[in-house]
Amino acid sequence: MMFPAILYHSSKTVLSGLALAVVLSGVPLPAHSAETTATRPNILWLSFEDHGVELPFYGDPHAHMPNLKKLADSGTVFTRAISSAPVCAPSRSTIITGVHAATLGTHHMRSDVALMPGIKTFPTYLRDAGYYCTNNVKTDYNFAVPEGTWDENSRKAHWRDRSNPDQPFFSVFNFTVTHEGKFKLTDKKFEEMVKDVSPSHRVDPSTVKPPPYFPDTPVTRNDWARQYDLASQLDVEAGRILKQLKDDGLATNTIIFLFSDHGIGLPRSKRWLYDAGLHVPLVVSWPGVTAPGSRNEELVSLIDLPPTVLSITGLKIPNYMQGRIFLGPEKQPEPEYIFATRDRIDEAVDMSRAVRDRQFKYIKNFFPEIIYAQPTVYPDGNPTMREMRRMHEDGTLTGPAALLFQAKKPAEELYDTVADPYEINDLANDPQQKSKLEAMRTALVEWQSRIKDKGLQPEPEKQKRKADAKRNRR
Numbered sequence: 001m002m003f004p005a006i007l008y009h010s011s012k013t014v015l016s017g018l019a020l021a022v023v024l025s026g027v028p029l030p031a032h033s034a035e036t037t038a039t040r041p042n043i044l045w046l047s048f049e050d051h052g053v054e055l056p057f058y059g060d061p062h063a064h065m066p067n068l069k070k071l072a073d074s075g076t077v078f079t080r081a082i083s084s085a086p087v088c089a090p091s092r093s094t095i096i097t098g099v100h101a102a103t104l105g106t107h108h109m110r111s112d113v114a115l116m117p118g119i120k121t122f123p124t125y126l127r128d129a130g131y132y133c134t135n136n137v138k139t140d141y142n143f144a145v146p147e148g149t150w151d152e153n154s155r156k157a158h159w160r161d162r163s164n165p166d167q168p169f170f171s172v173f174n175f176t177v178t179h180e181g182k183f184k185l186t187d188k189k190f191e192e193m194v195k196d197v198s199p200s201h202r203v204d205p206s207t208v209k210p211p212p213y214f215p216d217t218p219v220t221r222n223d224w225a226r227q228y229d230l231a232s233q234l235d236v237e238a239g240r241i242l243k244q245l246k247d248d249g250l251a252t253n254t255i256i257f258l259f260s261d262h263g264i265g266l267p268r269s270k271r272w273l274y275d276a277g278l279h280v281p282l283v284v285s286w287p288g289v290t291a292p293g294s295r296n297e298e299l300v301s302l303i304d305l306p307p308t309v310l311s312i313t314g315l316k317i318p319n320y321m322q323g324r325i326f327l328g329p330e331k332q333p334e335p336e337y338i339f340a341t342r343d344r345i346d347e348a349v350d351m352s353r354a355v356r357d358r359q360f361k362y363i364k365n366f367f368p369e370i371i372y373a374q375p376t377v378y379p380d381g382n383p384t385m386r387e388m389r390r391m392h393e394d395g396t397l398t399g400p401a402a403l404l405f406q407a408k409k410p411a412e413e414l415y416d417t418v419a420d421p422y423e424i425n426d427l428a429n430d431p432q433q434k435s436k437l438e439a440m441r442t443a444l445v446e447w448q449s450r451i452k453d454k455g456l457q458p459e460p461e462k463q464k465r466k467a468d469a470k471r472n473r474r
Contacts (some may be wrong), residue, residue, distance in 0.1 A: 035099060040130075040294050040314070041168065041255050041313065042159070042169050042254040043254070043312075044159075044255070044256045045259075046173055046242075047174045047175070047261065048259075049174070049176055049260065049265075050270055051178045051231065052264045052269065053282075054279055057072035057073075057281075058077070058393075059406065059469065061230040061325075062203050062208060062392075065231060066235065067238060068235050068238055068239075068258060071256060071258060072285075074285045074293075075284050075292065075294070076283065076291040078295075078296045079297050080297060080299050080358065081279070081281065082275075082301050082338050083145065083260075084301055085341050086262045086269050086271055086342060087270060087277075087345060088140050088151060088261055089106065089141060091262050092141050092261055093106035093141045094138050096141055096306075097115075097121060098122055098138075098303060098305075098320075099255075099305060100339070100451050100457050101341060102341045102343075103454065104116060104119065107341055107343040108372055111142050112142065112143065112144075113142060113143050119248065119320060121141075121146055123170060123320075124149055125318070126313065129313065130167065132167050132329075134152045134171045135153045135172045136155060137153065137157065139402050158285055159171040160244070165215050170309070173238075177193065178230045178260075178265075179265065180379070180382060182230055183384070184383070187244070192408070194230065196233055197229055197233050200464070201232055203225040203228040205218065205221040205224070208221055208223075209222045210224045211276070211422055212401070212405065213268050213400045213401055213404070213424065214266070214388070215396075215397060215401045217387060217391075222383070242256075246335050251287070251345075253287070254287075255284065258281065258282070258284075259281060260280045261280070262277055264384070265379075266382065266385075268372075268404050270379075271342065272342065272372070273340055273342050273353075274423045275421065275423060278354070278356075282300060282302075286378055290346070299334055299357070299358060300338075301338045302446055304323035304325070304326045308327050312327065336357060337440070337443050337447075339353065339354065339355055339444070339447050344459065345376060346377065347376060348375075348376045349370070350374070351365075351366040351455050352366065353455070355440045355443050357440075359417060360415065360417065360436055361413075361414070361415045361423060362413070362437065362444065364412055364444055365409040365412070368410060368411045370408070371405070371406065371407065371408060371409065372409055373404045388401065388405070400424045409424065412428045413428050414426065414440070415427060
């Protein structure tokens with residue numbers, strides 16, 4: 001089954017666009033070749049988990065991140081990068097295919113579906129074009145990794161393992177140190193986790209202040225300080241990979257992408273459609289192309305990563321991909337809106353959709369009768385969530401922190417993310433915002449129709465159809 005592309009993808013190769021760039025900029029460009037790193041760029045992805053923009057190169061000074069700050073200073077920081085889903089597997093299924101999870105059927109967390117006919121994981125196209133593709137090591141796509149996706153997929157996977165040192169590579173390193181599970185560690189185990197962070201760079205919980213949608217208590221301050229220390233440890237681990245790249249003499253011909261799969265693993269962040277769950281860091285360092293220290297204010301979705309990588313390596317974009325090329329000679333226009341989805345999270349059934357422009361966020365809650373903070377085993381083990389539940393039961397949870405425990409959700413929410421970055425003041429019933437609400441509501445309906453949103457299909461019915469199809473194949 002083929003799906004219409006949201007944007008038109010040029011069939012020109014990247015070479016013609018680069019040639020034009022050479023004429024305009026005077027930057028020398030070697031002749032195109034499918035075989036050597038001298039003429040085709042390497043691609044390095046530094047992907048980490050459960051972290052938003054609470055980082056030095058986004059203006060938050062608490063974490064000590066000299067390596068990644070240096071990377072950011074060498075390239076472009078994208079200030080409005082948004083994940084397509086606020087939780088791991090749906091987001092990662094989109095990143096690896098360039099197709100929304102709600103189209104693929106991978107929108108529930110967790111689920112196990114078959115990859116749709118005609119859809120490929122995008123490293124397959126790179127491998128077919130001669131790239132050596134490695135993943136170290138997490139996949140978590142909500143579907144089995146298709147054969148042919150990676151040359152090597154293991155804890156040891158590395159560009160250094162390719163037999164021909166001139167072969168271009170696409171290497172992914174997934175850092176799990178920032179995952180929400182680290183908030184649950186005992187003090188002793190947490191100290192082992194951040195062992196590479198100097199004591200002088202550790203964050204004192206008394207010096208931080210959680211966002212207003214958290215109660216300000218020693219428990220929440222401790223979690224907030226921990227996420228900074230984990231970011232500092234991430235910097236050490238990512239720094240080792242960057243040093244290896246430099247030691248191998250590959251830094252000048254490697255395009256580096258740094259990004260997180262979604263926001264921080266705390267309540268009202270991970271698993272929710274607020275910017276705390278969707279707004280992610282994205283840095284691209286492309287020697288000779290991205291201006292050092294530059295910032296890009298355009299809307300970018302993580303679904304844009306596959307078509308962008310294929311474009312800058314000179315490959316044709318499959319017409320089923322739903323993102324846009326956001327960087328390089330074939331760069332496409334910024335969209336008016338980008339979209340995100342939330343569906344079942346583990347045992348908690350729900351469905352919400354978000355529409356985001358540069359200023360406003362619209363959220364449609366399809367089950368308003370279901371509370372935000374449904375009891376869910378895994379996230380409820382988080383110290384901050386336990387603290388919030390305790391205070392809610394005691395009647396001491398007040399102000400914005402109490403929003404998560406309302407008796408029901410509104411059917412629609414609307415926020416001015418510029419004036420109200422924590423998305424506390426819901427404008428859905430503000431008469432002055434009626435036209436904005438209606439425009440974004442319409443955009444959502446059109447988008448759901450365009451992508452064939454499987455969230456509108458009950459999950460038991462999907463499971464029945466899957467079982468029927470399996471029986472019919474026998």
